[in-house]
Amino acid sequence: MSDLPTATLGRTNLEITKLGYGAMELRGGGGRRARTVDDDTAGQVLNAVLDAGINFIDTSPDYGLAEERIGKFISHRRDEFFLASKCGCPINLAPPAEGQRPAHVFTRENIRAGVEQSLERMKTDHLDLVQFHANPARSVLEENESVEELNALQSEGKIRFLGMSGTLPHLPDHIAMGVFDAFQIPYSALEREHEQLITDAANAGSGTIIRGGVARGMPAAENLDLSGLPDRFREMYEQRRRRWEGANLDDLMEGMSAMEFTLRFTLSHPHMSTTIVGTANSEHLAGNVDAARKGPLPDDIYQEALRRLDSVG
Numbered sequence: 596m597s598d599l600p601t602a603t604l605g606r607t608n609l610e611i612t613k614l615g616y617g618a619m620e621l622r623g624g625g626g627r628r629a630r631t632v633d634d635d636t637a638g639q640v641l642n643a644v645l646d647a648g649i650n651f652i653d654t655s656p657d658y659g660l661a662e663e664r665i666g667k668f669i670s671h672r673r674d675e676f677f678l679a680s681k682c683g684c685p686i687n688l689a690p691p692a693e694g695q696r697p698a699h700v701f702t703r704e705n706i707r708a709g710v711e712q713s714l715e716r717m718k719t720d721h722l723d724l725v726q727f728h729a730n731p732a733r734s735v736l737e738e739n740e741s742v743e744e745l746n747a748l749q750s751e752g753k754i755r756f757l758g759m760s761g762t763l764p765h766l767p768d769h770i771a772m773g774v775f776d777a778f779q780i781p782y783s784a785l786e787r788e789h790e791q792l793i794t795d796a797a798n799a800g801s802g803t804i805i806r807g808g809v810a811r812g813m814p815a816a817e818n819l820d821l822s823g824l825p826d827r828f829r830e831m832y833e834q835r836r837r838r839w840e841g842a843n844l845d846d847l848m849e850g851m852s853a854m855e856f857t858l859r860f861t862l863s864h865p866h867m868s869t870t871i872v873g874t875a876n877s878e879h880l881a882g883n884v885d886a887a888r889k890g891p892l893p894d895d896i897y898q899e900a901l902r903r904l905d906s907v908g
């Protein structure tokens with residue numbers, strides 16, 4: 596039995612831990628932007644996630660070896676966790692040109708092929724949630740009858756609930772569609788652009804799954820080497836670093852580490868259901884679990900942090 600705080604994932608009624616796990620860090624073996632994480636480490640981390648009582652895991656066909664590793668190392672514990680993956684990721688399509696991001700394809704055929712592949716890779720007969728990856732516009736979904744294909748997979752018992760990994764500018768439209776049981780949305784103290792939309796999604800009855808909830812570890816990183824990153828990622832990190840330093844939050848931490856503070860800030864959003872923190876490091880996982888057990892920040896600290904973060908934009 597886990598002592599991690601839980602929440603109901605909107606109208607799915609799934610009772611999930613407010614600290615979830617994002618499996619993206621387990622994608623390498625090498626390749627585009629993938630750090631090297633070996634099989635032994637992946638197996639240890641996935642089992643430690645479940646041993647800690649975390650019961651919500653997010654992944655994607657796009658995350659290299661991650662789905663296969665879930666199948667290999669924890670499919671025998673499938674009744675201990677809810678499993679969310681994505682769709683629209685290219686399946687059996689030509690790889691992108693060097694340096695290009697893979698295009699996502701929302702045809703009925705590609706969506707079905709992706710779900711079937713996820714089931715096979717993860718050795719399971721159902722996915723609890725399938726989210727459209729890469730934020731497709733409502734018009735793209737309608738032209739392709741993409742939601743209808745997920746409904747068909749739902750009626751076959753292969754998936755339970757429908758989700759969207761969405762961001763501005765399309766997210767308000769996605770919420771208005773009324774078909775999504777849960778939304779995956781980026782958010783942290785340093786990335787607050789979707790703060791109100793998390794509330795809007797929850798008020799519409801959907802669950803809210805926060806990604807980026809520890810700001811990719813940036814508050815704890817010293818002398819970050821950004822030299823190998825593409826320009827747009829480097830600029831994003833530099834902007835967040837300026838926000839973190841400009842907000843001057845040190846005196847609010849009261850003995851907390853920067854990572855505990857950052858995670859508990861995310862947990863303080865009144866309308867978040869879970870935050871799917873990614874890590875391939877067992878010590879980081881244990882620290883995140885300890886922080887999540889403590890729950891949201893004390894309200895006076897949270898309000899003052901919001902005020903200071905507002906002042907740096």
Ligand SMILES: NC(=O)c1ccc[n+]([C@@H]2O[C@H](COP(=O)([O-])OP(=O)(O)OC[C@H]3O[C@@H](n4cnc5c(N)ncnc54)[C@H](OP(=O)(O)O)[C@@H]3O)[C@@H](O)[C@H]2O)c1
Nearest residue numbers: 617618619760806807808809810811812872873874875879
């Ligand atoms: N479009 C989409 O749908 C989309 C996009 C991105 C991500 N996601 C999902 O969201 C999940 C999380 O997103 P994210 O990786 O962007 O953000 P995140 O969870 O904020 O950051 C993960 C990074 O933070 C580091 N980290 C975690 N805990 C730490 C700790 N206690 N101390 C220091 N560093 C720590 C990890 O490195 P270590 O491994 O060294 O701990 C990892 O590099 C992904 O795994 C994926 O499932 C979805």
